[in-house]
Amino acid sequence: MPRATCGRPRDPSEIFRSSSPLELFFDLIFAVSVSLASAQLVDAEIHANVASGLVAYLMVFFAVWWAWMNFTWFAGAFDADDWLYRVLVLTQMAGVVILAVGTTPAMAAGDFHLIIVGYVVMRLALVVQWIRASRSNAGLRKTALRYAVGIAVVQVFWVCYPLAPADWALPVFLLLVACELLVPVIAERAGQTPWHPEHIADRYGSFTLIVLGESVLASTAAAANAVENASQLLQFSLLGVGAFILVAGLWWVYFSSDASVWLRRRRAPMVFGYGHYFVFAAAGAFSAGVKVLLDHEAGSSGLSSATAVATLSIPVSVFLLGVWLLILRLCLRGAYKWLFPVGALLVGCAPLLAQLTPTAEADVQIAVVSVLGAAAVMVLLVVLIEASGVRERAEPAGAPAAG
Structure with a gap:
Protein backbone atom coordinates (compact mmCIF):
# COMPACT_ATOMS: atom_id res chain seq x y z
CA MET A 1 0.00 0.00 0.00
CA PRO A 2 1.29 3.50 -0.77
CA ARG A 3 2.26 5.79 2.05
CA ALA A 4 0.59 9.09 2.78
CA THR A 5 2.07 12.09 1.02
CA CYS A 6 2.73 15.53 2.52
CA GLY A 7 0.81 14.76 5.71
CA ARG A 8 -2.27 13.21 4.12
CA PRO A 9 -3.90 10.53 6.30
CA ARG A 10 -3.15 6.87 5.76
CA ASP A 11 -5.80 4.22 5.17
CA PRO A 12 -6.90 2.80 8.58
CA SER A 13 -7.86 -0.47 6.89
CA GLU A 14 -4.43 -0.93 5.29
CA ILE A 15 -3.20 -4.52 5.33
CA PHE A 16 0.09 -5.64 6.92
CA ARG A 17 0.65 -2.36 8.76
CA SER A 18 3.68 -3.00 10.96
CA SER A 19 6.13 -0.58 12.57
CA SER A 20 8.35 1.24 10.09
CA ARG A 189 -13.99 16.06 18.98
CA ALA A 190 -13.54 17.95 15.73
CA GLY A 191 -13.00 14.69 13.86
CA GLN A 192 -11.23 11.43 14.68
CA THR A 193 -7.84 10.85 13.14
CA PRO A 194 -7.57 7.62 11.09
CA TRP A 195 -5.67 5.41 13.53
CA HIS A 196 -4.91 1.83 12.50
CA PRO A 197 -5.77 -0.84 15.15
CA GLU A 198 -3.12 -3.39 14.12
CA HIS A 199 -0.46 -0.71 13.81
CA ILE A 200 -1.22 0.78 17.23
CA ALA A 201 -1.21 -2.66 18.86
CA ASP A 202 2.11 -3.44 17.15
CA ARG A 203 3.65 -0.16 18.32
CA TYR A 204 2.58 -0.65 21.93
CA GLY A 205 3.80 -4.22 21.82
CA SER A 206 7.20 -3.03 20.60
CA PHE A 207 7.54 -0.53 23.44
CA THR A 208 6.46 -3.18 25.95
CA LEU A 209 9.30 -5.39 24.72
CA ILE A 210 11.74 -2.51 25.17
CA VAL A 211 10.83 -1.89 28.82
CA LEU A 212 10.72 -5.63 29.55
CA GLY A 213 14.14 -5.92 27.96
CA GLU A 214 15.50 -3.81 30.81
CA SER A 215 14.24 -6.46 33.21
CA VAL A 216 15.88 -9.26 31.24
CA LEU A 217 19.15 -7.33 31.47
CA ALA A 218 18.70 -7.03 35.25
CA SER A 219 18.02 -10.77 35.54
CA THR A 220 21.16 -11.48 33.53
CA ALA A 221 23.11 -9.28 35.93
CA ALA A 222 21.87 -11.50 38.76
CA ALA A 223 23.29 -14.54 37.00
CA ALA A 224 26.59 -12.73 36.43
CA ASN A 225 26.79 -11.79 40.10
CA ALA A 226 26.15 -15.41 41.03
CA VAL A 227 29.24 -16.44 39.11
CA GLU A 228 31.38 -13.67 40.61
CA ASN A 229 30.22 -14.18 44.21
CA ALA A 230 30.73 -17.82 45.05
CA SER A 231 29.81 -17.21 48.68
CA GLN A 232 26.33 -16.06 47.60
CA LEU A 233 25.92 -18.36 44.63
CA LEU A 234 22.60 -19.83 45.75
CA GLN A 235 21.00 -16.50 46.64
CA PHE A 236 21.93 -14.76 43.40
CA SER A 237 21.06 -17.78 41.27
CA LEU A 238 17.60 -18.12 42.78
CA LEU A 239 17.01 -14.38 42.52
CA GLY A 240 17.95 -14.47 38.85
CA VAL A 241 15.64 -17.43 38.23
CA GLY A 242 12.74 -15.77 40.05
CA ALA A 243 13.22 -12.46 38.23
CA PHE A 244 13.39 -14.17 34.85
CA ILE A 245 10.21 -16.14 35.55
CA LEU A 246 8.46 -12.89 36.46
CA VAL A 247 9.57 -11.01 33.34
CA ALA A 248 8.74 -14.02 31.14
CA GLY A 249 5.33 -14.12 32.77
CA LEU A 250 4.78 -10.43 32.08
CA TRP A 251 5.60 -11.03 28.44
CA TRP A 252 3.28 -14.05 28.30
CA VAL A 253 0.40 -12.16 29.89
CA TYR A 254 0.73 -9.05 27.72
CA PHE A 255 0.87 -10.95 24.44
CA SER A 256 -1.72 -13.58 25.34
CA SER A 257 -4.44 -11.66 23.50
CA ASP A 258 -4.53 -9.59 20.32
CA ALA A 259 -5.14 -6.03 21.50
CA SER A 260 -5.90 -4.91 17.95
CA VAL A 261 -9.13 -6.92 18.00
CA TRP A 262 -10.43 -4.95 20.97
CA LEU A 263 -9.21 -1.68 19.46
CA ARG A 264 -10.97 -2.45 16.19
CA ARG A 265 -14.27 -3.43 17.81
CA ARG A 266 -14.45 -1.18 20.85
CA ARG A 267 -13.02 1.98 19.32
CA ALA A 268 -11.75 3.42 22.59
CA PRO A 269 -8.21 4.50 21.71
CA MET A 270 -7.67 6.99 24.54
CA VAL A 271 -8.46 4.46 27.27
CA PHE A 272 -5.97 2.06 25.71
CA GLY A 273 -3.37 4.76 25.09
CA TYR A 274 -3.56 6.59 28.40
CA GLY A 275 -3.83 3.42 30.48
CA HIS A 276 -0.51 2.16 29.14
CA TYR A 277 1.32 4.83 31.11
CA PHE A 278 0.92 2.66 34.19
CA VAL A 279 1.84 -0.53 32.31
CA PHE A 280 5.03 0.95 30.87
CA ALA A 281 6.04 2.77 34.05
CA ALA A 282 5.50 -0.41 36.08
CA ALA A 283 7.68 -2.41 33.70
CA GLY A 284 10.49 0.13 34.04
CA ALA A 285 10.13 0.16 37.83
CA PHE A 286 10.24 -3.65 37.88
CA SER A 287 13.67 -3.67 36.26
CA ALA A 288 14.81 -1.18 38.91
CA GLY A 289 13.41 -3.47 41.61
CA VAL A 290 15.49 -6.39 40.37
CA LYS A 291 18.66 -4.32 40.68
CA VAL A 292 17.63 -3.09 44.14
CA LEU A 293 17.24 -6.70 45.28
CA LEU A 294 20.67 -7.54 43.90
CA ASP A 295 22.18 -4.80 46.07
CA HIS A 296 20.07 -5.91 49.02
CA GLU A 297 21.37 -9.45 48.79
CA ALA A 298 24.92 -8.13 48.45
CA GLY A 299 24.46 -6.18 51.68
CA SER A 300 24.88 -2.75 50.09
CA SER A 301 21.33 -1.53 50.66
CA GLY A 302 19.84 -0.12 53.81
CA LEU A 303 16.32 -1.27 52.93
CA SER A 304 14.45 -3.92 54.88
CA SER A 305 13.73 -7.20 53.13
CA ALA A 306 10.04 -6.36 52.82
CA THR A 307 10.74 -2.96 51.25
CA ALA A 308 13.31 -4.40 48.87
CA VAL A 309 10.82 -7.04 47.71
CA ALA A 310 8.12 -4.37 47.33
CA THR A 311 10.26 -2.46 44.82
CA LEU A 312 9.93 -5.50 42.56
CA SER A 313 6.59 -7.13 43.39
CA ILE A 314 4.38 -4.04 43.44
CA PRO A 315 5.41 -2.92 39.90
CA VAL A 316 4.68 -6.46 38.70
CA SER A 317 1.25 -6.31 40.30
CA VAL A 318 0.52 -2.90 38.74
CA PHE A 319 1.60 -4.20 35.31
CA LEU A 320 -0.67 -7.24 35.59
CA LEU A 321 -3.66 -5.22 36.78
CA GLY A 322 -3.10 -2.68 34.01
CA VAL A 323 -3.06 -5.35 31.30
CA TRP A 324 -6.15 -6.95 32.84
CA LEU A 325 -8.07 -3.67 32.86
CA LEU A 326 -7.04 -2.65 29.34
CA ILE A 327 -7.15 -5.99 27.51
CA LEU A 328 -7.72 -9.23 29.41
CA ARG A 329 -10.85 -8.08 31.24
CA LEU A 330 -12.56 -7.97 27.85
CA CYS A 331 -11.23 -11.36 26.77
CA LEU A 332 -11.36 -13.61 29.82
CA ARG A 333 -14.67 -15.28 30.64
CA GLY A 334 -16.39 -16.67 33.69
CA ALA A 335 -14.33 -17.20 36.84
CA TYR A 336 -11.09 -16.64 34.91
CA LYS A 337 -12.03 -12.98 34.50
CA TRP A 338 -11.86 -12.39 38.28
CA LEU A 339 -9.25 -14.97 39.29
CA PHE A 340 -6.62 -13.11 37.29
CA PRO A 341 -6.77 -9.82 39.25
CA VAL A 342 -6.79 -11.80 42.49
CA GLY A 343 -3.54 -13.46 41.42
CA ALA A 344 -2.12 -10.07 40.40
CA LEU A 345 -2.85 -8.72 43.87
CA LEU A 346 -1.22 -11.76 45.46
CA VAL A 347 2.01 -10.97 43.60
CA GLY A 348 1.89 -7.51 45.14
CA CYS A 349 1.56 -9.11 48.59
CA ALA A 350 4.97 -10.80 48.30
CA PRO A 351 6.53 -8.35 50.83
CA LEU A 352 4.26 -9.87 53.48
CA LEU A 353 6.02 -13.18 52.92
CA ALA A 354 9.32 -11.43 53.59
CA GLN A 355 8.00 -10.42 57.01
CA LEU A 356 6.62 -13.84 57.90
CA THR A 357 9.46 -16.12 56.80
CA PRO A 358 11.82 -17.04 59.69
CA THR A 359 15.45 -16.26 58.93
CA ALA A 360 16.97 -18.83 61.21
CA GLU A 361 15.55 -21.82 59.38
CA ALA A 362 15.86 -20.49 55.86
CA ASP A 363 18.73 -21.60 53.64
CA VAL A 364 18.47 -18.42 51.59
CA GLN A 365 17.65 -14.82 52.28
CA ILE A 366 14.02 -13.89 52.97
CA ALA A 367 13.88 -11.58 49.97
CA VAL A 368 14.77 -14.41 47.61
CA VAL A 369 12.07 -16.65 49.11
CA SER A 370 9.52 -13.87 48.56
CA VAL A 371 10.58 -13.38 44.94
CA LEU A 372 10.25 -17.11 44.30
CA GLY A 373 6.78 -16.99 45.87
CA ALA A 374 5.80 -14.17 43.51
CA ALA A 375 7.26 -16.17 40.60
CA ALA A 376 5.14 -19.18 41.60
CA VAL A 377 1.99 -17.04 41.50
CA MET A 378 3.04 -15.76 38.08
CA VAL A 379 3.31 -19.35 36.83
CA LEU A 380 -0.22 -19.98 38.09
CA LEU A 381 -1.46 -16.91 36.24
CA VAL A 382 0.08 -18.16 33.00
CA VAL A 383 -1.58 -21.56 33.58
CA LEU A 384 -4.88 -19.73 34.19
CA ILE A 385 -4.56 -17.88 30.88
CA GLU A 386 -3.83 -21.07 28.99
CA ALA A 387 -6.68 -22.91 30.71
CA SER A 388 -9.10 -20.08 29.83
CA GLY A 389 -8.41 -20.57 26.13
CA VAL A 390 -8.10 -16.82 25.61
CA ARG A 391 -5.24 -17.25 23.13
CA GLU A 392 -7.45 -19.48 20.99
CA ARG A 393 -10.25 -16.92 20.66
CA ALA A 394 -10.08 -14.18 18.10
CA GLU A 395 -12.74 -11.94 19.61
CA PRO A 396 -13.02 -10.34 23.06
CA ALA A 397 -15.79 -11.65 25.28
CA GLY A 398 -18.95 -9.68 24.67
CA ALA A 399 -17.50 -7.74 21.72
CA PRO A 400 -20.20 -5.96 19.73
CA ALA A 401 -20.77 -6.82 16.14
CA ALA A 402 -18.93 -4.77 13.57
CA GLY A 403 -20.73 -2.10 11.61
Whole structure:
Protein backbone atom coordinates (compact mmCIF):
# COMPACT_ATOMS: atom_id res chain seq x y z
CA MET A 1 0.00 0.00 0.00
CA PRO A 2 1.29 3.50 -0.77
CA ARG A 3 2.26 5.79 2.05
CA ALA A 4 0.59 9.09 2.78
CA THR A 5 2.07 12.09 1.02
CA CYS A 6 2.73 15.53 2.52
CA GLY A 7 0.81 14.76 5.71
CA ARG A 8 -2.27 13.21 4.12
CA PRO A 9 -3.90 10.53 6.30
CA ARG A 10 -3.15 6.87 5.76
CA ASP A 11 -5.80 4.22 5.17
CA PRO A 12 -6.90 2.80 8.58
CA SER A 13 -7.86 -0.47 6.89
CA GLU A 14 -4.43 -0.93 5.29
CA ILE A 15 -3.20 -4.52 5.33
CA PHE A 16 0.09 -5.64 6.92
CA ARG A 17 0.65 -2.36 8.76
CA SER A 18 3.68 -3.00 10.96
CA SER A 19 6.13 -0.58 12.57
CA SER A 20 8.35 1.24 10.09
CA PRO A 21 12.17 1.25 10.43
CA LEU A 22 11.98 4.92 11.43
CA GLU A 23 9.47 4.14 14.19
CA LEU A 24 11.67 1.32 15.50
CA PHE A 25 14.69 3.63 15.46
CA PHE A 26 12.60 6.15 17.39
CA ASP A 27 11.81 3.46 20.00
CA LEU A 28 15.49 2.64 20.49
CA ILE A 29 16.25 6.29 21.24
CA PHE A 30 13.51 6.30 23.85
CA ALA A 31 14.95 3.12 25.38
CA VAL A 32 17.94 5.19 26.51
CA SER A 33 15.68 7.55 28.47
CA VAL A 34 13.81 4.66 30.06
CA SER A 35 17.08 3.00 31.05
CA LEU A 36 18.47 6.18 32.65
CA ALA A 37 15.23 6.87 34.53
CA SER A 38 15.25 3.30 35.82
CA ALA A 39 18.88 3.66 36.92
CA GLN A 40 18.09 6.80 38.89
CA LEU A 41 15.14 5.04 40.53
CA VAL A 42 17.52 2.28 41.62
CA ASP A 43 19.85 4.83 43.19
CA ALA A 44 16.98 6.49 45.08
CA GLU A 45 15.57 3.18 46.34
CA ILE A 46 18.94 1.85 47.44
CA HIS A 47 19.45 4.94 49.57
CA ALA A 48 16.00 4.48 51.12
CA ASN A 49 14.51 7.46 49.28
CA VAL A 50 11.76 5.27 47.89
CA ALA A 51 8.83 7.72 47.97
CA SER A 52 10.68 10.76 46.59
CA GLY A 53 12.52 8.63 44.05
CA LEU A 54 9.28 7.09 42.83
CA VAL A 55 7.59 10.49 42.44
CA ALA A 56 10.56 11.83 40.44
CA TYR A 57 10.59 8.66 38.32
CA LEU A 58 6.88 8.95 37.50
CA MET A 59 7.33 12.62 36.56
CA VAL A 60 10.25 11.91 34.24
CA PHE A 61 8.55 8.84 32.81
CA PHE A 62 5.51 10.92 31.89
CA ALA A 63 7.68 13.11 29.66
CA VAL A 64 9.17 10.03 28.00
CA TRP A 65 5.86 8.19 27.57
CA TRP A 66 3.78 11.16 26.45
CA ALA A 67 6.26 12.24 23.78
CA TRP A 68 6.48 8.64 22.53
CA MET A 69 2.72 8.20 22.54
CA ASN A 70 2.01 11.41 20.64
CA PHE A 71 4.51 10.50 17.93
CA THR A 72 3.12 6.96 17.72
CA TRP A 73 -0.47 8.05 17.13
CA PHE A 74 0.52 10.79 14.71
CA ALA A 75 2.70 8.41 12.70
CA GLY A 76 -0.14 5.90 12.69
CA ALA A 77 -2.32 8.40 10.85
CA PHE A 78 0.05 10.65 8.87
CA ASP A 79 3.31 8.78 8.22
CA ALA A 80 4.25 10.45 4.93
CA ASP A 81 7.90 9.27 5.12
CA ASP A 82 9.02 12.10 2.80
CA TRP A 83 12.25 13.99 3.46
CA LEU A 84 10.64 16.69 5.63
CA TYR A 85 8.76 14.13 7.71
CA ARG A 86 12.04 12.30 8.37
CA VAL A 87 13.86 15.51 9.28
CA LEU A 88 11.12 16.43 11.76
CA VAL A 89 11.17 12.96 13.31
CA LEU A 90 14.96 13.10 13.63
CA THR A 91 14.51 16.49 15.32
CA GLN A 92 12.17 14.82 17.78
CA MET A 93 14.85 12.20 18.36
CA ALA A 94 17.35 14.95 19.14
CA GLY A 95 14.90 16.18 21.74
CA VAL A 96 14.78 12.67 23.20
CA VAL A 97 18.57 12.67 23.54
CA ILE A 98 18.44 16.00 25.40
CA LEU A 99 15.67 14.60 27.59
CA ALA A 100 17.76 11.50 28.33
CA VAL A 101 20.72 13.66 29.38
CA GLY A 102 18.41 15.63 31.66
CA THR A 103 17.05 12.53 33.36
CA THR A 104 19.86 12.31 35.91
CA PRO A 105 19.77 15.94 37.17
CA ALA A 106 15.95 15.87 37.20
CA MET A 107 15.70 12.77 39.39
CA ALA A 108 18.82 13.34 41.48
CA ALA A 109 18.50 17.07 42.17
CA GLY A 110 15.04 18.10 40.96
CA ASP A 111 16.54 20.13 38.11
CA PHE A 112 14.10 19.78 35.19
CA HIS A 113 15.68 22.40 32.89
CA LEU A 114 17.22 19.92 30.42
CA ILE A 115 14.19 17.66 30.56
CA ILE A 116 11.97 20.59 29.60
CA VAL A 117 14.31 21.68 26.78
CA GLY A 118 14.30 18.21 25.26
CA TYR A 119 10.56 17.83 25.77
CA VAL A 120 9.75 21.18 24.15
CA VAL A 121 12.00 20.37 21.17
CA MET A 122 10.07 17.14 20.61
CA ARG A 123 6.69 18.78 21.01
CA LEU A 124 7.39 21.75 18.74
CA ALA A 125 8.56 19.40 15.99
CA LEU A 126 5.23 17.63 16.37
CA VAL A 127 3.42 20.98 16.08
CA VAL A 128 5.00 21.41 12.63
CA GLN A 129 3.83 17.91 11.72
CA TRP A 130 0.26 18.78 12.68
CA ILE A 131 0.38 22.02 10.68
CA ARG A 132 1.48 20.02 7.64
CA ALA A 133 -1.40 17.62 8.21
CA SER A 134 -3.89 20.52 8.47
CA ARG A 135 -2.79 21.89 5.10
CA SER A 136 -3.05 18.54 3.36
CA ASN A 137 -6.52 17.35 4.37
CA ALA A 138 -9.59 19.60 4.56
CA GLY A 139 -11.66 17.01 6.44
CA LEU A 140 -9.16 16.86 9.32
CA ARG A 141 -7.95 20.47 9.18
CA LYS A 142 -9.85 21.52 12.30
CA THR A 143 -8.61 18.50 14.26
CA ALA A 144 -4.99 19.02 13.20
CA LEU A 145 -5.07 22.73 14.02
CA ARG A 146 -6.52 22.01 17.45
CA TYR A 147 -3.62 19.65 18.08
CA ALA A 148 -1.06 22.18 16.84
CA VAL A 149 -2.45 25.10 18.85
CA GLY A 150 -3.09 23.04 21.97
CA ILE A 151 0.40 21.54 22.04
CA ALA A 152 2.06 24.89 21.36
CA VAL A 153 0.15 26.68 24.13
CA VAL A 154 0.97 24.01 26.72
CA GLN A 155 4.68 24.24 25.83
CA VAL A 156 4.66 27.91 26.84
CA PHE A 157 3.57 26.87 30.32
CA TRP A 158 6.21 24.12 30.45
CA VAL A 159 8.91 26.71 29.72
CA CYS A 160 7.63 28.67 32.73
CA TYR A 161 7.47 25.59 34.96
CA PRO A 162 10.95 26.07 36.55
CA LEU A 163 9.72 29.42 37.88
CA ALA A 164 7.10 27.71 40.07
CA PRO A 165 7.84 27.81 43.85
CA ALA A 166 9.26 24.57 45.22
CA ASP A 167 6.15 23.93 47.31
CA TRP A 168 3.99 24.25 44.20
CA ALA A 169 6.20 22.24 41.85
CA LEU A 170 4.22 18.99 42.03
CA PRO A 171 0.71 20.55 41.85
CA VAL A 172 1.76 22.71 38.89
CA PHE A 173 3.29 19.66 37.21
CA LEU A 174 0.06 17.70 37.63
CA LEU A 175 -1.94 20.64 36.25
CA LEU A 176 0.26 20.76 33.15
CA VAL A 177 -0.06 17.01 32.76
CA ALA A 178 -3.84 17.40 32.81
CA CYS A 179 -3.56 20.09 30.12
CA GLU A 180 -1.45 17.78 27.95
CA LEU A 181 -3.95 14.95 28.33
CA LEU A 182 -6.85 17.22 27.42
CA VAL A 183 -5.36 18.30 24.08
CA PRO A 184 -6.20 15.01 22.24
CA VAL A 185 -9.63 14.86 23.92
CA ILE A 186 -10.54 18.34 22.65
CA ALA A 187 -8.89 17.92 19.23
CA GLU A 188 -10.51 14.58 18.43
CA ARG A 189 -13.99 16.06 18.98
CA ALA A 190 -13.54 17.95 15.73
CA GLY A 191 -13.00 14.69 13.86
CA GLN A 192 -11.23 11.43 14.68
CA THR A 193 -7.84 10.85 13.14
CA PRO A 194 -7.57 7.62 11.09
CA TRP A 195 -5.67 5.41 13.53
CA HIS A 196 -4.91 1.83 12.50
CA PRO A 197 -5.77 -0.84 15.15
CA GLU A 198 -3.12 -3.39 14.12
CA HIS A 199 -0.46 -0.71 13.81
CA ILE A 200 -1.22 0.78 17.23
CA ALA A 201 -1.21 -2.66 18.86
CA ASP A 202 2.11 -3.44 17.15
CA ARG A 203 3.65 -0.16 18.32
CA TYR A 204 2.58 -0.65 21.93
CA GLY A 205 3.80 -4.22 21.82
CA SER A 206 7.20 -3.03 20.60
CA PHE A 207 7.54 -0.53 23.44
CA THR A 208 6.46 -3.18 25.95
CA LEU A 209 9.30 -5.39 24.72
CA ILE A 210 11.74 -2.51 25.17
CA VAL A 211 10.83 -1.89 28.82
CA LEU A 212 10.72 -5.63 29.55
CA GLY A 213 14.14 -5.92 27.96
CA GLU A 214 15.50 -3.81 30.81
CA SER A 215 14.24 -6.46 33.21
CA VAL A 216 15.88 -9.26 31.24
CA LEU A 217 19.15 -7.33 31.47
CA ALA A 218 18.70 -7.03 35.25
CA SER A 219 18.02 -10.77 35.54
CA THR A 220 21.16 -11.48 33.53
CA ALA A 221 23.11 -9.28 35.93
CA ALA A 222 21.87 -11.50 38.76
CA ALA A 223 23.29 -14.54 37.00
CA ALA A 224 26.59 -12.73 36.43
CA ASN A 225 26.79 -11.79 40.10
CA ALA A 226 26.15 -15.41 41.03
CA VAL A 227 29.24 -16.44 39.11
CA GLU A 228 31.38 -13.67 40.61
CA ASN A 229 30.22 -14.18 44.21
CA ALA A 230 30.73 -17.82 45.05
CA SER A 231 29.81 -17.21 48.68
CA GLN A 232 26.33 -16.06 47.60
CA LEU A 233 25.92 -18.36 44.63
CA LEU A 234 22.60 -19.83 45.75
CA GLN A 235 21.00 -16.50 46.64
CA PHE A 236 21.93 -14.76 43.40
CA SER A 237 21.06 -17.78 41.27
CA LEU A 238 17.60 -18.12 42.78
CA LEU A 239 17.01 -14.38 42.52
CA GLY A 240 17.95 -14.47 38.85
CA VAL A 241 15.64 -17.43 38.23
CA GLY A 242 12.74 -15.77 40.05
CA ALA A 243 13.22 -12.46 38.23
CA PHE A 244 13.39 -14.17 34.85
CA ILE A 245 10.21 -16.14 35.55
CA LEU A 246 8.46 -12.89 36.46
CA VAL A 247 9.57 -11.01 33.34
CA ALA A 248 8.74 -14.02 31.14
CA GLY A 249 5.33 -14.12 32.77
CA LEU A 250 4.78 -10.43 32.08
CA TRP A 251 5.60 -11.03 28.44
CA TRP A 252 3.28 -14.05 28.30
CA VAL A 253 0.40 -12.16 29.89
CA TYR A 254 0.73 -9.05 27.72
CA PHE A 255 0.87 -10.95 24.44
CA SER A 256 -1.72 -13.58 25.34
CA SER A 257 -4.44 -11.66 23.50
CA ASP A 258 -4.53 -9.59 20.32
CA ALA A 259 -5.14 -6.03 21.50
CA SER A 260 -5.90 -4.91 17.95
CA VAL A 261 -9.13 -6.92 18.00
CA TRP A 262 -10.43 -4.95 20.97
CA LEU A 263 -9.21 -1.68 19.46
CA ARG A 264 -10.97 -2.45 16.19
CA ARG A 265 -14.27 -3.43 17.81
CA ARG A 266 -14.45 -1.18 20.85
CA ARG A 267 -13.02 1.98 19.32
CA ALA A 268 -11.75 3.42 22.59
CA PRO A 269 -8.21 4.50 21.71
CA MET A 270 -7.67 6.99 24.54
CA VAL A 271 -8.46 4.46 27.27
CA PHE A 272 -5.97 2.06 25.71
CA GLY A 273 -3.37 4.76 25.09
CA TYR A 274 -3.56 6.59 28.40
CA GLY A 275 -3.83 3.42 30.48
CA HIS A 276 -0.51 2.16 29.14
CA TYR A 277 1.32 4.83 31.11
CA PHE A 278 0.92 2.66 34.19
CA VAL A 279 1.84 -0.53 32.31
CA PHE A 280 5.03 0.95 30.87
CA ALA A 281 6.04 2.77 34.05
CA ALA A 282 5.50 -0.41 36.08
CA ALA A 283 7.68 -2.41 33.70
CA GLY A 284 10.49 0.13 34.04
CA ALA A 285 10.13 0.16 37.83
CA PHE A 286 10.24 -3.65 37.88
CA SER A 287 13.67 -3.67 36.26
CA ALA A 288 14.81 -1.18 38.91
CA GLY A 289 13.41 -3.47 41.61
CA VAL A 290 15.49 -6.39 40.37
CA LYS A 291 18.66 -4.32 40.68
CA VAL A 292 17.63 -3.09 44.14
CA LEU A 293 17.24 -6.70 45.28
CA LEU A 294 20.67 -7.54 43.90
CA ASP A 295 22.18 -4.80 46.07
CA HIS A 296 20.07 -5.91 49.02
CA GLU A 297 21.37 -9.45 48.79
CA ALA A 298 24.92 -8.13 48.45
CA GLY A 299 24.46 -6.18 51.68
CA SER A 300 24.88 -2.75 50.09
CA SER A 301 21.33 -1.53 50.66
CA GLY A 302 19.84 -0.12 53.81
CA LEU A 303 16.32 -1.27 52.93
CA SER A 304 14.45 -3.92 54.88
CA SER A 305 13.73 -7.20 53.13
CA ALA A 306 10.04 -6.36 52.82
CA THR A 307 10.74 -2.96 51.25
CA ALA A 308 13.31 -4.40 48.87
CA VAL A 309 10.82 -7.04 47.71
CA ALA A 310 8.12 -4.37 47.33
CA THR A 311 10.26 -2.46 44.82
CA LEU A 312 9.93 -5.50 42.56
CA SER A 313 6.59 -7.13 43.39
CA ILE A 314 4.38 -4.04 43.44
CA PRO A 315 5.41 -2.92 39.90
CA VAL A 316 4.68 -6.46 38.70
CA SER A 317 1.25 -6.31 40.30
CA VAL A 318 0.52 -2.90 38.74
CA PHE A 319 1.60 -4.20 35.31
CA LEU A 320 -0.67 -7.24 35.59
CA LEU A 321 -3.66 -5.22 36.78
CA GLY A 322 -3.10 -2.68 34.01
CA VAL A 323 -3.06 -5.35 31.30
CA TRP A 324 -6.15 -6.95 32.84
CA LEU A 325 -8.07 -3.67 32.86
CA LEU A 326 -7.04 -2.65 29.34
CA ILE A 327 -7.15 -5.99 27.51
CA LEU A 328 -7.72 -9.23 29.41
CA ARG A 329 -10.85 -8.08 31.24
CA LEU A 330 -12.56 -7.97 27.85
CA CYS A 331 -11.23 -11.36 26.77
CA LEU A 332 -11.36 -13.61 29.82
CA ARG A 333 -14.67 -15.28 30.64
CA GLY A 334 -16.39 -16.67 33.69
CA ALA A 335 -14.33 -17.20 36.84
CA TYR A 336 -11.09 -16.64 34.91
CA LYS A 337 -12.03 -12.98 34.50
CA TRP A 338 -11.86 -12.39 38.28
CA LEU A 339 -9.25 -14.97 39.29
CA PHE A 340 -6.62 -13.11 37.29
CA PRO A 341 -6.77 -9.82 39.25
CA VAL A 342 -6.79 -11.80 42.49
CA GLY A 343 -3.54 -13.46 41.42
CA ALA A 344 -2.12 -10.07 40.40
CA LEU A 345 -2.85 -8.72 43.87
CA LEU A 346 -1.22 -11.76 45.46
CA VAL A 347 2.01 -10.97 43.60
CA GLY A 348 1.89 -7.51 45.14
CA CYS A 349 1.56 -9.11 48.59
CA ALA A 350 4.97 -10.80 48.30
CA PRO A 351 6.53 -8.35 50.83
CA LEU A 352 4.26 -9.87 53.48
CA LEU A 353 6.02 -13.18 52.92
CA ALA A 354 9.32 -11.43 53.59
CA GLN A 355 8.00 -10.42 57.01
CA LEU A 356 6.62 -13.84 57.90
CA THR A 357 9.46 -16.12 56.80
CA PRO A 358 11.82 -17.04 59.69
CA THR A 359 15.45 -16.26 58.93
CA ALA A 360 16.97 -18.83 61.21
CA GLU A 361 15.55 -21.82 59.38
CA ALA A 362 15.86 -20.49 55.86
CA ASP A 363 18.73 -21.60 53.64
CA VAL A 364 18.47 -18.42 51.59
CA GLN A 365 17.65 -14.82 52.28
CA ILE A 366 14.02 -13.89 52.97
CA ALA A 367 13.88 -11.58 49.97
CA VAL A 368 14.77 -14.41 47.61
CA VAL A 369 12.07 -16.65 49.11
CA SER A 370 9.52 -13.87 48.56
CA VAL A 371 10.58 -13.38 44.94
CA LEU A 372 10.25 -17.11 44.30
CA GLY A 373 6.78 -16.99 45.87
CA ALA A 374 5.80 -14.17 43.51
CA ALA A 375 7.26 -16.17 40.60
CA ALA A 376 5.14 -19.18 41.60
CA VAL A 377 1.99 -17.04 41.50
CA MET A 378 3.04 -15.76 38.08
CA VAL A 379 3.31 -19.35 36.83
CA LEU A 380 -0.22 -19.98 38.09
CA LEU A 381 -1.46 -16.91 36.24
CA VAL A 382 0.08 -18.16 33.00
CA VAL A 383 -1.58 -21.56 33.58
CA LEU A 384 -4.88 -19.73 34.19
CA ILE A 385 -4.56 -17.88 30.88
CA GLU A 386 -3.83 -21.07 28.99
CA ALA A 387 -6.68 -22.91 30.71
CA SER A 388 -9.10 -20.08 29.83
CA GLY A 389 -8.41 -20.57 26.13
CA VAL A 390 -8.10 -16.82 25.61
CA ARG A 391 -5.24 -17.25 23.13
CA GLU A 392 -7.45 -19.48 20.99
CA ARG A 393 -10.25 -16.92 20.66
CA ALA A 394 -10.08 -14.18 18.10
CA GLU A 395 -12.74 -11.94 19.61
CA PRO A 396 -13.02 -10.34 23.06
CA ALA A 397 -15.79 -11.65 25.28
CA GLY A 398 -18.95 -9.68 24.67
CA ALA A 399 -17.50 -7.74 21.72
CA PRO A 400 -20.20 -5.96 19.73
CA ALA A 401 -20.77 -6.82 16.14
CA ALA A 402 -18.93 -4.77 13.57
CA GLY A 403 -20.73 -2.10 11.61
